[in-house]
Amino acid sequence: MNLDNQKILIVGASSGIGRSTAIGLSKAGARLVLVARTENKLKEVIASCEGEGHTYFAIDVKDEKSLDEAITASAKGEGGAFTAFVYSAGQEGTVPLKFAKSEFLTDIVQVNTIPALLITKSLMKKGNFSSVGGSIVFISSVMGSLGQPAKAAYCMSKGGLLAASKALAVELASKKIRVNSISPGMVMTDMSSKILASVSEENANEIKRMHPLGIGEVQDVVDGIQFLVSDKSKWITGIDLLIDGGYSAQ
Ligand SMILES: NC(=O)c1ccc[n+]([C@@H]2O[C@H](COP(=O)([O-])OP(=O)(O)OC[C@H]3O[C@@H](n4cnc5c(N)ncnc54)[C@H](OP(=O)(O)O)[C@@H]3O)[C@@H](O)[C@H]2O)c1
Incomplete structure (x- = not known):
């Protein structure tokens, strides 16, 4: 899947899925703009990109x-407007x-959910x-x-992304902008290493058992992202692509 001539914004690019996505999409020819908080990690990811x-x-x-300022400045600069996010x-x-405070519930959607919409809003500004x-x-x-x-708060934040992506798929279809989600x-x-390290060995084994094909590799998700940003999925919008080793089939 060739991504030449694509300029892709990846937010959460300093580690994990975002980091591997950056490296993978760069190999396919994309020009990347990466966002996260940790500057030295972002520099390292760029150094690992092709x-x-x-x-x-x-x-x-x-x-x-x-x-918003960074997105507008970048779109006016080298490579021009973004083609994917x-x-x-x-x-x-x-x-x-019973231990979940209102600050915790607010914080999780302020990181996991709301910025996805606000960044999309910023990307929709002229140019x-x-x-x-x-x-x-x-x-x-x-x-x-x-x-x-x-997991009620985390589930709420991720369910919000699923619903928002479907609504945006319909809202942005007239601009030929496709919006999909991936559920790993x-x-x-x-x-995930932190999650596995924080639970008992019995619980860790239970998490592994819940994935019929075993725990996945980051590349399994990167391949799905590459498909959804490429023209190979040009008639796909508003879907949720489950990449879960059979977790949700049970
Ligand atoms: N790993 C899994 O098994 C799994 C499964 C299902 C879904 N997911 C989802 O996939 C996504 C990526 O997960 P991952 O496993 O790759 O996690 P990760 O390795 O912890 O990476 C999370 C990324 O988000 C960035 N980030 C976190 N808070 C931020 C903030 N306030 N501002 C800017 N950037 C922030 C981090 O960068 P900085 O810390 O440098 O800011 C980092 O780049 C998450 O949304 C996660 O919920 C993961």
């Missing part, structure tokens, strides 16, 4: 103004409801996104449609 012209912005996704920033949260259309992919989770104890099961990243 091709020229990649840039980064070290910004917290809660900082709407800085993100991948939202992979996210934080985990495992808190039984920021390709006038011939393109693709937007939100990284949700199997938890966006399935429950687990102590567990793949090995910093986030």
